[in-house]
Amino acid sequence: xxxxxLGTGGVGRTLAGRLAELGHEVTIGTRxxxxxxxxxxxxxxxxxxxxxxxxxxxxxxxxxxxxxxAHGELVINAVNGGGxxxxxxSAGEVNLSGKILxxxxxxxxxxxxxxxxxxxxxxxxxxxxxxxxxxxxxxVKTLNTLNALLMINPGMLANGDHSVFxxxxxxxxxxxxGELLRSLGWQDIIDLGDITSARGPEMFxxxxxxxxxxxxxxxxxxxxxx
Amino acid sequence: xxxxxLGTGGVGRTLAGRLAELGHEVTIGTRxxxxxxxxxxxxxxxxxxxxxxxxxxxxxxxxxxxxxxAHGELVINAVNGGGxxxxxxSAGEVNLSGKILxxxxxxxxxxxxxxxxxxxxxxxxxxxxxxxxxxxxxxVKTLNTLNALLMINPGMLANGDHSVFxxxxxxxxxxxxGELLRSLGWQDIIDLGDITSARGPEMFxxxxxxxxxxxxxxxxxxxxxx
Numbered sequence: 001x002x003x004x005x006l007g008t009g010g011v012g013r014t015l016a017g018r019l020a021e022l023g024h025e026v027t028i029g030t031r032x033x034x035x036x037x038x039x040x041x042x043x044x045x046x047x048x049x050x051x052x053x054x055x056x057x058x059x060x061x062x063x064x065x066x067x068x069x070a071h072g073e074l075v076i077n078a079v080n081g082g083g084x085x086x087x088x089x090s091a092g093e094v095n096l097s098g099k100i101l102x103x104x105x106x107x108x109x110x111x112x113x114x115x116x117x118x119x120x121x122x123x124x125x126x127x128x129x130x131x132x133x134x135x136x137x138x139x140v141k142t143l144n145t146l147n148a149l150l151m152i153n154p155g156m157l158a159n160g161d162h163s164v165f166x167x168x169x170x171x172x173x174x175x176x177x178g179e180l181l182r183s184l185g186w187q188d189i190i191d192l193g194d195i196t197s198a199r200g201p202e203m204f205x206x207x208x209x210x211x212x213x214x215x216x217x218x219x220x221x222x223x224x225x226x
Numbered sequence: 227x228x229x230x231x232l233g234t235g236g237v238g239r240t241l242a243g244r245l246a247e248l249g250h251e252v253t254i255g256t257r258x259x260x261x262x263x264x265x266x267x268x269x270x271x272x273x274x275x276x277x278x279x280x281x282x283x284x285x286x287x288x289x290x291x292x293x294x295x296a297h298g299e300l301v302i303n304a305v306n307g308g309g310x311x312x313x314x315x316s317a318g319e320v321n322l323s324g325k326i327l328x329x330x331x332x333x334x335x336x337x338x339x340x341x342x343x344x345x346x347x348x349x350x351x352x353x354x355x356x357x358x359x360x361x362x363x364x365x366v367k368t369l370n371t372l373n374a375l376l377m378i379n380p381g382m383l384a385n386g387d388h389s390v391f392x393x394x395x396x397x398x399x400x401x402x403x404g405e406l407l408r409s410l411g412w413q414d415i416i417d418l419g420d421i422t423s424a425r426g427p428e429m430f431x432x433x434x435x436x437x438x439x440x441x442x443x444x445x446x447x448x449x450x451x452x
Binding site for chain 1: 427434448
């Protein structure tokens with residue numbers, strides 16, 4: 001499948017690399033490809049410069065947000081939450097119209113220090129705001145409760161015996177995303193309901209971030225025991 | 227141990243009954259004991275009148291919030307979130323001073339319909355507000371992510387192979403609560419940190435409530451796989 005991924009950070013790269021390995025044609029999008037390629041320092045999360053990663057992943061193309069979105073039959077929003085709506089506006093409504101948009105971002109607010117709080121929560125969610133801004137796009141919130149390494153390789157932890165959630169208004173879009181998740185190794189995929197149910201997994205982040213602080217690793221995950 | 231439980235609803239009763247079975251001296255507190263005993267209809271959650279339950283649990287005493295708190299060496303707040311601070315004020319600062327207060331309540335806001343949202347979240351929590359209002363009380367937030375039947379009998383689900391969280395400022399209070407939890411059958415007790423970490427388990431409620439709506443049962447729980 002042709003997949004466009006918005007965001008060249010750790011999450012975008014990890015998803016792009018694995019999806020290309022699985023045989024998908026992946027274009028990864030950024031605001032300014034020349035600037036992204038010109039960077040020589042690690043980013044604020046400690047990821048090496050994109051150019052280093054790109055050399056190791058020659059099968060993945062780099063383009064603008066709009067080029068990546070236009071390329072994808074399916075698009076993944078993997079920019080940070082604070083930049084998500086702006087990146088999607090740059091990608092362009094016409095390039096997203098009718099398509100499935102997987103939203104893996106979280107509305108993290110780092111302005112009050114660590115651990116971050118949320119800049120949207122409780123009676124709204126980032127998933128809903130994206131769906132509201134792009135009514136002709138089929139938004140599916142998923143994978144936001146996980147570190148990128150686990151997203152693409154759930155089996156690295158407890159043989160994959162843990163859970164992932166999907167939220168979205170379109171059942172066929174959720175079914176297609178479920179298929180993609182299974183191809184990554186996910187077994188327990190829980191359909192929470194329409195896009196308003198994205199509040200749940202987004203509001204899980206404060207608990208997730210405490211556990212990550214406690215254990216100094218993001219390699220853990222929820223299993224919903226029932 | 228002498229335990230005071232605030233709240234005669236399903237959670238308070240379930241905890242009271244089990245803790246009395248385990249040999250503790252339990253007094254359960256309510257705003258107006260005569261009114262609580264006089265009720266003949268089920269409450270809004272469908273629990274039978276308290277008097278019916280009291281006849282089946284003769285070892286548990288009924289008193290005012292203040293009497294229950296004064297009785298307890300350890301006190302449990304099991305009133306609904308919206309009534310928690312008011313019930314604790316009725317219990318009286320002097321009756322809570324120096325004691326461990328286990329807070330199992332959630333700041334659920336039913337005013338916008340179902341599922342409820344939270345009336346405190348993100349940069350604050352009900353656990354923190356209680357600690358702030360009663361600075362001489364050692365507040366430990368725990369068990370709020372669970373149905374009452376699971377609180378007292380984690381083994382009824384997956385042989386107890388799931389997780390419970392504790393948050394609080396006082397390590398010795400958390401250790402004592404951990405011991406009480408182990409006596410109920412809990413094995414995986416995760417100490418999240420100080421009382422500000424109560425935001426995590428409280429903000430888990432929106433996900434919990436979606437899952438409960440989906441499966442039409444509260445008998446499920448999180449296991450943190452790591």
